[in-house]
Amino acid sequence: MNRTPDVDLVLRDYFADDGFTAPDHVLDLVEERIARQPQQRAWRVLRRDAPVNAYLKPLLAVAAVVVIAVAGISLLRQPSNSGVGGSSPSPEPTPSPSTAPSAGAVFPEWYTTNDLSAAGILPAGKATTKRFLSGSTFNVPAGWVNTTDTTDFYGLFPDTAANKAEFGLSGSTAQNIVMGIVDSPSGLVCDGVDVTGATAAELVDSLVADETLVTSEPVEVTIGGLTGTSVDAHVDPASAGSCAKDYRGRFVFLDIPGGGGKLLIVIDSAHAADFDGLLGMAMSVVESFEFDLSN
Amino acid sequence: MDRELVVSAQRGDRVAFMDLVRARVDRLFAIARRILRDVDRAEDALQDALVIAWRDLPSLRDPDRFDYWLQRVLTNMCIEHARRDRRRYAKLEVLVVDDHAARDELAGVVDRDVVDRAFRRLKAEERAVLVLRYYLGYEPATIAEMLGVSGGTIRSRLHHAHRAMRAAIEADARASAVGGQSA
Numbered sequence: 001m002n003r004t005p006d007v008d009l010v011l012r013d014y015f016a017d018d019g020f021t022a023p024d025h026v027l028d029l030v031e032e033r034i035a036r037q038p039q040q041r042a043w044r045v046l047r048r049d050a051p052v053n054a055y056l057k058p059l060l061a062v063a064a065v066v067v068i069a070v071a072g073i074s075l076l077r078q079p080s081n082s083g084v085g086g087s088s089p090s091p092e093p094t095p096s097p098s099t100a101p102s103a104g105a106v107f108p109e110w111y112t113t114n115d116l117s118a119a120g121i122l123p124a125g126k127a128t129t130k131r132f133l134s135g136s137t138f139n140v141p142a143g144w145v146n147t148t149d150t151t152d153f154y155g156l157f158p159d160t161a162a163n164k165a166e167f168g169l170s171g172s173t174a175q176n177i178v179m180g181i182v183d184s185p186s187g188l189v190c191d192g193v194d195v196t197g198a199t200a201a202e203l204v205d206s207l208v209a210d211e212t213l214v215t216s217e218p219v220e221v222t223i224g225g226l227t228g229t230s231v232d233a234h235v236d237p238a239s240a241g242s243c244a245k246d247y248r249g250r251f252v253f254l255d256i257p258g259g260g261g262k263l264l265i266v267i268d269s270a271h272a273a274d275f276d277g278l279l280g281m282a283m284s285v286v287e288s289f290e291f292d293l294s295n
Numbered sequence: 296m297d298r299e300l301v302v303s304a305q306r307g308d309r310v311a312f313m314d315l316v317r318a319r320v321d322r323l324f325a326i327a328r329r330i331l332r333d334v335d336r337a338e339d340a341l342q343d344a345l346v347i348a349w350r351d352l353p354s355l356r357d358p359d360r361f362d363y364w365l366q367r368v369l370t371n372m373c374i375e376h377a378r379r380d381r382r383r384y385a386k387l388e389v390l391v392v393d394d395h396a397a398r399d400e401l402a403g404v405v406d407r408d409v410v411d412r413a414f415r416r417l418k419a420e421e422r423a424v425l426v427l428r429y430y431l432g433y434e435p436a437t438i439a440e441m442l443g444v445s446g447g448t449i450r451s452r453l454h455h456a457h458r459a460m461r462a463a464i465e466a467d468a469r470a471s472a473v474g475g476q477s478a
Contacts, residue, residue: 007461008429014410015329015430022324026338031313033342034349110443168371168443170347171364 107145110164111173119146121159129154132179133263135292136224140285147173154179158281162274174270175278177286181256182264188251189213189233190243200228200253200262207231207251212239221252224289226263228254234272248275252286256293263291301358304349312349315361323369329426330373332415337373344372366431367441370423374442377419406467413463421456424449 105120107113117131124142128135132154140156147155156177157163166174184196184203193210197203201218208215208231216232230252235243249268256263267282269275297318303311316323320341327337327344348368355364414422420442427438439449 007457007464010410010464011425011429011460014407014414015426020321020325020328022320022341023338026324026341027313027317027320029342030316030345031309033346034309034312037346037350109445109448112440112443169375170351171368171371172351 108159108164110167111145113147117149118155119149121145122156129292133291133293135294137290137292138285139288141281144285147176152181156282156285158278162269162271166270175274175282176266176268177282178266178268180264180266181261183261185264188266189247189249190235200255203253203262204229204231204251207233212236212243221254223252223254223265223287224291226254226256226291228252228262244270246270246272248272250279260293297361298358301352301355301361305353305355305358309349312352316345319362319365323365326366326369326426326430327373329430330370330419330423331377332422336376340373340376341369343376344369347372363437363441366427370427370441371443374419374423409464409467410460413460416463417456417459421452421459424452425456428453 105118107118107120119127119130122140122144124140126137127140127146128137129149131149131151134151143159145157145159147157149155157173157175160175163173163175166172184194187193188195188207189210190212193207193213195203195206195210197206204218207213208218212235213233214236218229218231221228221230230250232248232250234248235245237245247268247270249266252265252267254263254265265286267279267286269278297315300311300315304315323344324337324341327341328334331337331340344365348365351368355361414425417425423442424438427433427441428435433441435449435453436446439446442449
């Protein structure tokens, strides 16, 4: 008699626990490796978990990232200049998007998030922030995704193969634009890098003065009616320590008039080889922002 | 207790992290070994996954989901390792078959080696789906979330894996029947 077994039953039996035991050296090696591996710096955490939920807030406090309440901004008014928004639509829109955490939001099929503030894949054209400096606008080509839109942070990433690969590996995207209202942020570029200053220029000076970093010549910028200073930075490859040497970031600090704090825009790539390409895609988006400080 | 350890580990406490890992490492190793079908590569993937988990732990929003999150990191790491060097598939180690006599009775007439061979012929992505479904007991929707693919993709992989396993088992059963008749 030829009985055909139930495949479900066969598989359940096959996967019954065999009592595999991990060799002791696995734990020993992991312990050695994490001793050299810093956890993601505060800004990076903030970037990826920007919804700032009940748990994250105390974590951020521990990380010494000081966020100034956006309420202060409501006192401020600044006429906006028109930003220049070019387009370099390199990102590829995902053909089969995944479900979204909030109604109406659609994400690339490879990306998952629980961030209810995220708008997901943005249609090409003019986009508007809902909560972050509510009503601010910018021009975006096809293939960009909004990951968070809270009163404190706004996040974007391009739907690129590099981001998909990194997300599959680590659960985070490699190339991003993140904006936040900050006072004296810490964890920029690497854990332990703290920047202080009363103005955008002073913050950049503080970053440039950090001996563990290699920085570009600071450049004065005007974006969306706000003036400030931009600098590129990465960890000095000759430095000791375990900071990620491959990371590249552009840090744009903009002064919010009237003591409203500083607006920090970070365009960063976990991999140096992709940084210039990211800037080519991202700067036109960043430069097209028109900030609404009326709320 | 674990929640406190997770929160401590998120704040940089390596001892807390290693305590969490120590309590789970055998099960995690079993997951990696089942997906990769190779002891050395399972060890490598597990190490890499745990280091990535340590690095990214501050991003975990809900400490109560640590196990789910860690399994997700590991599963994706295993798939990544499998993709890196598909050429080695031909050299995969055949898992030692333990004493499964009782279980084989439960499963009917299926030889465990047959199941093992069929399982090894699946793609790593399909093996991962089967491990998540039948070893860890996750529903397809959860597996889709873990692997960052659509529910349809998961159902497709499950269907294909099921069909491949059934075909292999039935082929073996036919061969056994023919052998039995000719003996």
